[in-house]
Amino acid sequence: MKFSIRTTLTALIIGATLVSCGQNSKAVEEEESAPVSMIEEEKPMYEIGEEQRTFFVNIEDGEEVSSPLMIQMGVEGMEVEPAGMIKPNFGHHHMIVDGSPIPMGQVVPADGQHIHYGDGRIETELELTPGPHTLTLQFADGVHQSYGEAMSATISVIVKE
Numbered sequence: 001m002k003f004s005i006r007t008t009l010t011a012l013i014i015g016a017t018l019v020s021c022g023q024n025s026k027a028v029e030e031e032e033s034a035p036v037s038m039i040e041e042e043k044p045m046y047e048i049g050e051e052q053r054t055f056f057v058n059i060e061d062g063e064e065v066s067s068p069l070m071i072q073m074g075v076e077g078m079e080v081e082p083a084g085m086i087k088p089n090f091g092h093h094h095m096i097v098d099g100s101p102i103p104m105g106q107v108v109p110a111d112g113q114h115i116h117y118g119d120g121r122i123e124t125e126l127e128l129t130p131g132p133h134t135l136t137l138q139f140a141d142g143v144h145q146s147y148g149e150a151m152s153a154t155i156s157v158i159v160k161e
Contacts, residue, residue: 046088046104048150052077054093054139061155067128073137083118085142093117095126096136104148108140116144130161
């Protein structure tokens with residue numbers, strides 16, 4: 001009986017996958033049956049230092065503004081780059097209108113309330129309806145996973161009619 005190289009490689013890949021799956025399921029079984037004290041606590045996805053922060057450059061909390069509003073977004077201790085890759089201390093901005101910071105590791109939703117700046121921009125023009133609003137600047141990694149509340153800044157503004 002003749003076997004092609006493709007058939008042989010496919011068999012090897014399937015075999016390796018089955019072996020590794022069996023090992024993973026054994027580890028999961030052991031973890032599930034381990035006493036609670038033996039299971040490692042969840043660690044933060046990223047370590048955020050005191051020197052790292054995100055901030056509004058040109059707007060202050062409580063400011064009365066006009067729409068459209070020009071917003072300059074700042075970050076210290078990290079680098080801004082377009083979305084696509086995950087690299088420690090790199091990411092891009094998101095604006096959350098009338099919402100809260102996104103917990104660390106959660107993907108920032110993409111909707112009318114959560115605006116993505118995955119192109120790496122640090123300045124934007126935002127249309128807001130008249131009245132009070134909160135603006136939360138949220139920094140996230142290359143696949144939009146939030147760096148958490150430590151890398152967010154929230155201000156209140158009042159948009160004039």
